[in-house]
Every structure is written in C-alpha cells, then in structure tokens.
Amino acid sequence: MRIGAIEAGGTKFVLAIGDEKGEIERRQEIPTEEPERTMAGVREFFSGEELDAIGVGSFGPIDLDRDSPTYGSITSTPKVKWQNYNLIEELKTYIDAPMGFDTDVNGAALGEAFFGSCRGLDSCLYMTIGTGIGAGAMESWKLIHGMLHPEMGHIILRKHKDDDFKGVCPFHGDCFEGLAAGPALEARTGMKGRDIPDDHKVFDILAYYVAQALVNYILILSPKRIVVGGGVMHRGHVLGMVRRYVRELLAGYIRTPELEDLDSYIVYPELGNDAGIKGAIALGLSALEDEQRKR
C-alpha cells in the first residue's frame, strides 16, 4: 500500500510516501514559504505517484468541519499569506485518493496509536508540552473532534500552593499552557529551558500541573494509555514526578489494571522526530478505512 503524507508545519513541510506499517519509502523537507511556492513543491514531490490515500497533519487553526464550505483550509493563522488558504482543495486538483486532514497534534496522536507507543490499543491520549501544549485523543480508532477539535492545553487548573506566577497565555493568563509550557518555565526562571537545573523547584510545579491535567483527562476521557512528549518533557526526571502526583491526586478512586501500573500507563512517545510525518501516514490510512467502510 502506498500512502502519501504531508506534515504541514509553520517552518517546514515534511513530505513522504509510506506504507500501512508506517515505513517510509521516500521523504523530503521543504521550507514553509508562500502557499503557492510551497504547494508547488508538494505537487512536484507527488507527481506521477500512485497513492492509495494521503494524510495531512497541519499547523492551525484549521477548518475540519466536512460540512463547511471552507473545509480543508487554514483559518486565522498569524502567517498572513496562509490565512484562509485551502490546502485540501489544492491537493484535490491533482490527487484522486481518500484524503485525511487533521491538526498536527491529532495526527501525532493517531501515529502513536497506529505505529508507536499505543499500538494495539483502541483508545489513547497524546500530549505534547513545548512552546505550547496540545493534545489529541483517540477512542474506538477515531480521533475525537466534536464541535471543533480539543484544545486541552488550555484547561483551568488549581494553582500549586507555592506558585504565584500569573501565567503567559494571551487568552487566559494562568491556564495549563500559560503555567506549564516552555515559555512559562522560561519566564518564571529567567533561563532558557535547557539551562534550568534539574533541582529547580519549577519542575515540582510543572509536574503538579501536568499531573493535574492528566488526572482530569483520565476522569473525562478514560484513555487506555497516555503519551507525553515535547521539548519540556525531555527533562528525564519530570515524568516520574508526574506519575507520583497522578497517583496522589487520583487517590485510589478509579481502579483499573492500567492505573495499577503507571510506568506503562504514562509513557514517552516512540516515534520521536517522525511523530508528525508518521501521524500524517496514519491520517491517510484512517481516511482510506473510512472510504472502504462506506462502500
């Protein structure tokens, strides 16, 4: 099977052709310039290729409502030239195959589900903590969308008792992202993320917020496994602290085999730098399955 994949990022586009196992046959990166220029590069990459499906994981916000006249477009991005650009419409002019389209973080979630740390599970949650905080959830092999798509990075949390930081989210101030993403850690400490020493108390605060968010995700979505990635989670000691706080905050209320073993329940991603592009392959595969079910 040959699945086209596009990881549409704000700095670069990664293009690939892969298969149903997530193995990549051919791959190329091109810079994100004006839409016409970048999309010409995309067209060239796929020209003459026979594809069974194609998947696109995109920076956002994007219009995911299949009933909307602007389905497939990037909407109110700060990248002015991409505003209201319809990526999917453009691809449809020369690719005639089932097409999956979703946010980059939803793509990565499906990638971990199909090819990574959640293989074999029909439910999982993927979160990334870097410049921002994003998360995607999969249930019965389908990504959760609802009205729009989740924006789990912005939930309201209880403040850590020693934390009087006001937060940096332009909308909410001290929502989860405003308190715990990379820029919040840097604003608190006045240091670059990678320079903050391991024993700095900000990591206890960080772990408390990440754990609180995970506890709320568990209580609301009940995922079968949780994957936590992103630059901030590169700090090796944080995940252990998160697991301890999760156990403390759940307080034995939910009893499942999964929660007995938090080391296997809350894990790192397996796909690393390939999360985005393998996520796009997963989105393509998922679109193909939807198409086959309809027939």
Added chain:
Amino acid sequence: MRIGAIEAGGTKFVLAIGDEKGEIERRQEIPTEEPERTMAGVREFFSGEELDAIGVGSFGPIDLDRDSPTYGSITSTPKVKWQNYNLIEELKTYIDAPMGFDTDVNGAALGEAFFGSCRGLDSCLYMTIGTGIGAGAMESWKLIHGMLHPEMGHIILRKHKDDDFKGVCPFHGDCFEGLAAGPALEARTGMKGRDIPDDHKVFDILAYYVAQALVNYILILSPKRIVVGGGVMHRGHVLGMVRRYVRELLAGYIRTPELEDLDSYIVYPELGNDAGIKGAIALGLSALEDEQRKR
C-alpha cells in the same frame, strides 16, 4: 420496532417496551430488592414479548469491558447482595436479542441525544448534579468509554476565591462533586437544598464550579451541546449564572457558532423523569445498530 428497556436504579427498577422514536408502549416499576426477587419481576415483565433489542442503564459501578469474564455485572456496590451480580448474563438466559448495557448516566446521555435536547447532533455531553455528579459524552453516535467509563464528576477545579469549604468527597475532599453536589451545598449551608434561598452566595460558588467543569469538558471533548440536569439544577437562576461564567472563563479562546449562543449550547434535559428509561431504550437501539453493522 420493539425495544425492551431497563432502568436499574438503587431504589427501583423501571421496565418498559418502547420503539425507535422513544415512545413507550408499556411500563412498570418494581422496587430494588434482592437480585433474585427483582430479576424475577423483570423476567415476568418481558415474558412472551418479542423484542428487537434491549437496553439496560444501571447503577454502578459496573463491568463494561466486553472482553472481561464478568462483563455485565455490577461490581463493588455498597448494596451487598448486588455485588458481583451479573445482570446481563441473567437476561441472556431468556432474551435472545442485541443487548445494550451501560451506566445510568451514559444511558441518559444517549437518551437526550436520540430523543431529547440533542436530537440530530452527533456529539453531546450530559451532566447531572444531584446527590452526586455524573456525566456521559457521546461522539459520532457512540458513548465514550475508553479504559472504563468517564468519572467526570470528580475532576479537580480551582477553588472559588471566597470558598474555604473542605469538600465532602470521601476520596478527594474538594473535587467537583465534593464541592458542588447537593450534599456539599447542604453541608455548607446547614440547610436542605430546596430551602436555601435564591440569593444565598453558595449559588455563585456553585455556578463558578459548574462553569469551570463545563469549560474543561469543552476544551477536552468539544461537545456540540451540553445538557445539565439533576436536583440541584432545578434552581432556575443557576443556569444563567453558569453560562455567564462559562463565557468569562473561555475568554474568547474558542470561536464556534455554537459558543456564540450559549443559551442554545448549555441547556436543560428534555426527557425529565423519563431520562433513565428512554436512555435504556436508546442503549437498546444502539446495540441493535452495532449488531446490524457487524453483519
């Protein structure tokens, strides 16, 4: 079409036969006694009936894992005689039809989706605030289960600035349910719920917590509509306060047509006292659809 329905409650069982529109043809209530006695009443009610499917919405906790050897049983309930009683196994001895089984609150959620305030939507959330707080969510016509089933009533919230109440949840103290369900309001005020005057400040605190929970549900699940019921929500002025806090807390971050109009987005249930039994009909219909899809 004839769908059997059982609302299995801690005090009474409601039994009915209804149709695909949720119309009830025949109905009976029997008290919840020992399992053998109550289930004999159930058997009698359905004896000689031709059913296309049957749905059961049950008090819990219950085992919903279809791969578990104890699927269909009530697990660690305080009602000792019902502990580990397998309701579905018993029904299967004499009913040969697709069988839906879920929690009472998930049933009510599906009931509102199929027959009530969320008709026509493929995604919604139903919450009830009474003696406890429970909620169920539906996405793409399927209830969300994941690892177990949601326990959204126990999420962690930020405390209201004027609230120093310690909360009454036996597990978490001041989780959402511990702060905002009926018993919490009564413990705070020393009054029966219905006797608390409308202008008591506890309703501002209540509305703040309910709104915070809804905002987190919106950010995590993105439901297309939210239904809020239960004894505590009988207080007519609370829902308006909740909507105002929701708008304030979202702070314009998510822009959708649904959120433009909170009066249509956050609503009361339509099924009233029939929520449970019509929910059970919906569970039966859903099981029938699953069965038909498999063929």
